[in-house]
Amino acid sequence: MSPMMTIAKREFRSYFDSPLAYVVICLTFLLLGLAVFWVGGFWKVDRASVHLLFQYMPVALAMLIVPVVTMRSMAEEKRSGTLEMLITLPVKDSDVILGKYFGALGLVLILVLATALYPLAMFWAPWNLGPLDMGPVFSGYVGLVLFSCTAVAIGLLISSLTDSQAVAFFITFFVLVVLWFIGSAAEHVDKEWLANALMYVSFQSRLDGFSRGLIDTRDVIFFLSAMVLALVMAFRALERRRWV
Amino acid sequence: MTSDVMISASGLTKQFGSNRALDNVTFDVTRGEVVGFLGPNGAGKSTTMRVLTCFLAPTAGTATVHGFDVFEDPLAVRRSLGYLPQRAPLYSDMSVQEYLLFAAQVRGMDESTFKSRLSKVIEVCGLAQTLTKQIAHLSHGYRQRVGLGQALIHDPPILILDEPTSDLDPNEKAEVLRYIKDIGENRTILLSTHNLAEVEDSCARAIIVSKGRVVADGALDEIRSTTGRVRYVVAVDEKVAEGSHKPPSARELQGALDALKGVRGSKELPTDEKAHRFELSGAQDSDLRAELYRLMVQKGWTLLELRRDAQSLDAVFRELTRGDEELDRGRPVIDDDEDDDDSAENSDDKE
Numbered sequence: 001m002s003p004m005m006t007i008a009k010r011e012f013r014s015y016f017d018s019p020l021a022y023v024v025i026c027l028t029f030l031l032l033g034l035a036v037f038w039v040g041g042f043w044k045v046d047r048a049s050v051h052l053l054f055q056y057m058p059v060a061l062a063m064l065i066v067p068v069v070t071m072r073s074m075a076e077e078k079r080s081g082t083l084e085m086l087i088t089l090p091v092k093d094s095d096v097i098l099g100k101y102f103g104a105l106g107l108v109l110i111l112v113l114a115t116a117l118y119p120l121a122m123f124w125a126p127w128n129l130g131p132l133d134m135g136p137v138f139s140g141y142v143g144l145v146l147f148s149c150t151a152v153a154i155g156l157l158i159s160s161l162t163d164s165q166a167v168a169f170f171i172t173f174f175v176l177v178v179l180w181f182i183g184s185a186a187e188h189v190d191k192e193w194l195a196n197a198l199m200y201v202s203f204q205s206r207l208d209g210f211s212r213g214l215i216d217t218r219d220v221i222f223f224l225s226a227m228v229l230a231l232v233m234a235f236r237a238l239e240r241r242r243w244v
Numbered sequence: 245m246t247s248d249v250m251i252s253a254s255g256l257t258k259q260f261g262s263n264r265a266l267d268n269v270t271f272d273v274t275r276g277e278v279v280g281f282l283g284p285n286g287a288g289k290s291t292t293m294r295v296l297t298c299f300l301a302p303t304a305g306t307a308t309v310h311g312f313d314v315f316e317d318p319l320a321v322r323r324s325l326g327y328l329p330q331r332a333p334l335y336s337d338m339s340v341q342e343y344l345l346f347a348a349q350v351r352g353m354d355e356s357t358f359k360s361r362l363s364k365v366i367e368v369c370g371l372a373q374t375l376t377k378q379i380a381h382l383s384h385g386y387r388q389r390v391g392l393g394q395a396l397i398h399d400p401p402i403l404i405l406d407e408p409t410s411d412l413d414p415n416e417k418a419e420v421l422r423y424i425k426d427i428g429e430n431r432t433i434l435l436s437t438h439n440l441a442e443v444e445d446s447c448a449r450a451i452i453v454s455k456g457r458v459v460a461d462g463a464l465d466e467i468r469s470t471t472g473r474v475r476y477v478v479a480v481d482e483k484v485a486e487g488s489h490k491p492p493s494a495r496e497l498q499g500a501l502d503a504l505k506g507v508r509g510s511k512e513l514p515t516d517e518k519a520h521r522f523e524l525s526g527a528q529d530s531d532l533r534a535e536l537y538r539l540m541v542q543k544g545w546t547l548l549e550l551r552r553d554a555q556s557l558d559a560v561f562r563e564l565t566r567g568d569e570e571l572d573r574g575r576p577v578i579d580d581d582e583d584d585d586d587s588a589e590n591s592d593d594k595e
Contacts, residue, residue: 001349003349003350003352006346006349006350007350010335010338010346014335014337014338017337017338018337080333080336081329081330081331081333082333082334082335084294084299084329084333085327085329085333085334085391085394087299088297088298088299088322088327088329089322089347089350089351090319090320090322090323090350090351090352091319091322091350092319241299241300242299242300242301243301244260244261
């Protein structure tokens with residue numbers, strides 16, 4: 001096993017050594033269920049669609065899951081000094097960043113994929129409420145996975161800039177929420193170029209297509225490049241310790 | 245490896261903003277040596293070790309470990325050494341065995357090698373009882389042992405240990421020092437501490453740093469004699485004197501001692517009610533004992549104790565690193581040398 005995978009495995013396992021992972025999983029399912037079936041009015045819509053799921057899940061990711069999962073990745077290691085122990089093992093800095101990234105992403109993706117239980121339960125077994133169009137469901141999950149990859153990278157970057165978990169949590173929360181809702185702000189902006197720019201970086205408008213069954217290469221590339229950018233910056237932030 | 249130089253630092257300089265943490269630090273450690281790296285807190289011990297383990301890059305200068313350059317081949321450097329950072333930061337959510345396995349896997353060790361190494365490490369570090377315990381529940385002494393264990397798991401030729409005995413109680417300290425001695429029989433060890441007794445116990449050679457500079461480097465006896473002073477301890481009965489003579493008061497005695505030729509300073513030592521006790525220092529190549537004896541006879545005082553020895557390492561250390569403390573307190577803290585300060589206070593309290 002490569003050093004990177006060893007780190008990723010340790011990271012992933014450590015989530016389950018504390019109550020954190022369980023709390024996040026339970027809370028997510030509870031809140032998502034409430035949002036989709038109660039607030040969102042799943043029954044009123046009266047259509048065989050899980051569009052609501054794709055509307056609320058990214059918000060749960062941005063506001064709860066990703067900030068909680070990534071807040072400690074680097075910040076906690078820096079605070080407790082274990083980072084020094086880790087980095088002085090024969091590992092590359094990039095192994096550390098990617099190991100941490102895949103460890104956190106693993107947990108987030110498990111959560112994302114676990115939400116597929118909702119459509120499965122509603123439209124396949126035990127209930128079969130109607131014929132579900134699988135296309136948008138598939139593309140919606142592609143969108144969610146891409147969004148998770150990017151959001152976790154951003155969370156990791158922020159965690160590697162501070163040594164306080166709380167600060168990492170709030171800043172990640174803030175950044176992801178802003179990037180989510182910034183598209184709605186575009187409607188209230190007069191200047192067209194500004195509105196376009198806001199729409200361009202808005203995660204919400206980027207994800208919109210996916211939930212309607214449209215996988216646009218531009219959106220895929222947007223998410224992937226944002227992810228790579230955040231990871232490279234996190235790597236630089238880690239490397240910085242050597243020079244200052 | 246043809247050369248026997250295992251660790252070589254040349255002209256290491258590290259600048260943290262406006263603060264120079266290391267200033268042209270140069271030294272070599274050869275195969276099989278156990279070297280004590282001494283200095284007050286904030287003198288640059290940890291920084292030097294972090295440069296050697298490629299955690300930090302020096303602003304200027306180079307270093308090689310096991311023949312590998314810290315700039316060019318950091319992975320090879322780290323592969324050939326075991327490092328225990330200050331305070332043994334370990335993942336507290338893992339058990340001891342899991343942690344050691346993790347360290348071994350990151351180092352790319354296979355299962356069977358790990359098993360055979362693990363039994364060695366358990367034996368050397370005394371971890372048999374704690375193997376399945378969670379690290380969070382271990383005492384500080386045991387955490388240090390686990391830290392030593394992970395540094396030894398891959399059987400490295402070089403060990404770098406940053407204050408392996410700080411925060412330990414005297415029993416734990418003695419244990420850890422014993423492990424280091426055992427381990428050190430066929431390895432090169434660089435070990436930092438601010439406790440001089442430990443160096444005298446476990447090292448043959450010491451490097452003393454102060455304000456980022458190497459101020460002394462050599463065998464312990466050599467270092468002891470660097471300041472060129474000899475220490476005398478004199479005790480005189482304060483109640484009884486010879487015949488009609490009167491016993492001296494402390495001030496009278498000190499005056500008489502200071503007046504002797506060759507005495508370069510005196511200091512009263514604490515004693516019981518019966519005697520005055522003074523510490524004198526004199527030049528390295530002279531012997532004041534005869535003079536002292538004659539003084540006592542002439543005054544009719546009762547000499548209870550007279551001793552001459554080389555200056556203690558403690559005194560040498562204080563002399564070489566004088567003024568460091570003040571400087572450190574006002575120094576902007578960049579790394580965890582801040583922790584250093586309280587750990588020093590703690591350990592001083594205990595001693």
